[in-house]
Amino acid sequence: MSTHDDGPSKAAPQVSDLTIENITQNAKLVNSETANARLKFLMDKLIDHLHDYIRETRLTTEEWTETIRFLTSSGQICNDVRQEFILLSDILGASVLIDALNNPKPPNATESTVLGPFYTEDAADVANGESIASPNKGEICLVLATVKNTKGEPIEGARIDVWETDGNGLYDNQYEHREKPDMRGRLTSNKQGEFYFKCVKPVSYAVPTDGPVGGLLKALHRCAYRPAHIHFRLSVPNSDYDDLVTALYINGDPYITSDAVFGVKKNLIVDANKVNDIALAKMYEVNEQDWLIRYDFVMTTKKETQELL
């Protein structure tokens, strides 16, 4: 029963003369008229923690005013290719925590990690062996990968979205004039569960620091950099396999242990070495001086995830 237009509900709790001591209880009571038990629960916990935070910190009016200003400008800097609240969630460790809670993995499976704000739907289909990047976007890197299940069986027909920055550390959609997708592509695994492509050797880069979150990182003297990585999103259409949102991080990157968004997991760290093999170079049409990354992805079924939840 909505109380919007009909005056206050007779059943609604009386809320006046609220104090530091009784405001929390009462602010929860007024949410009790919804039939949505999950929403009620989420609001209850939100009010508990928000009020406890305010009381524990004895938050000042000025600090709250500054917080409101921060939130407002965070919303206002968002656009089609920039999501400041995702960045805020990332640098507070919330994104990786929510990912971990929602995507538990058995020990031998590839771990998931943060999606980040730069995924787009419009990546072009790329055949095995092709490059996901247009020419001269950075150092060339060959990726040789497989997709298997936790029993070690190859998965054929997995769709693999790949996206990364160019050699300047910028995604295609961070440039002002983006004519078509670049440094991203959609591959399909073959009968042996293999997929392979050329791309730009990823580089470390700073998250956007010209907005409110950048100001916060600066005030905290925090590292704004992410170590070099390539994003992957794997899914198997019409199957029981869980989608896998993950990334591979390059061993030896100076920021590998200080990722601004906490996305690195040991399970996802790979070596990038020179190809150094004339036969391999010939087979995949790269040079011996180009880079090579190998990785074997292990996907889990929805049933396996369910058992861990």
Added chain:
Amino acid sequence: MSTHDDGPSKAAPQVSDLTIENITQNAKLVNSETANARLKFLMDKLIDHLHDYIRETRLTTEEWTETIRFLTSSGQICNDVRQEFILLSDILGASVLIDALNNPKPPNATESTVLGPFYTEDAADVANGESIASPNKGEICLVLATVKNTKGEPIEGARIDVWETDGNGLYDNQYEHREKPDMRGRLTSNKQGEFYFKCVKPVSYAVPTDGPVGGLLKALHRCAYRPAHIHFRLSVPNSDYDDLVTALYINGDPYITSDAVFGVKKNLIVDANKVNDIALAKMYEVNEQDWLIRYDFVMTTKKETQELL
């Protein structure tokens, strides 16, 4: 020492392979390089509560995505005369809690309450006896008030900002074409601590419900109305008196116990009765059928507040 441009700090904690169990501790460690102890403390508590909230509710990825969307659209609907995050703070009980923590009052003083988002700096000076509203904005109401200190001594020269809605429940700055301030004015108390003016008899009104916060109130089946009230901001220039941000609420209003923003305090509820007194009506140039509100404000000194903090 900023780590923005120089690579990660040697002293910075190593943060990789973070799990549901160790993310909170690590997300706090990376904030430890700031010299601003208060900021560090606020971030620590924020991360503790945010992470605990996520763990306790086992927040889903979809719910977090929806939250990010809510925050983004809240920022984007804000403009010069609309502040959705203040409204959000208000309906969560945060505003009134922060006000109570920052503005404790001894028992005989007038309590403070939420400022709300509709205060403006540009109210015109109004002499005692004049109206703060242009003609035909609603039912006429005479306010007879005094300002005293906690010893009962009149305070001369207090500046009193007053603002309220018109009879339609809208502030002047909620209308598209606002030529000059209306339903607002700035008064000065006389030697006896008195100030008096005519205004519109306030009416109850719904907070803006066409934005994200309105959607949340609707989903919660919550009352979106505020009871009829007049806002006051009292200050005494070059004195030891604390500014007093408060409001008077009209006894008998159907929403007096269900204020959507929890602002009502018993101390601030006043009767609005007909003038019903020919001599009084004549003295203040109103009609016997007009409305009358009386209130005696009691301001505290900074010293008195300090003793309660």
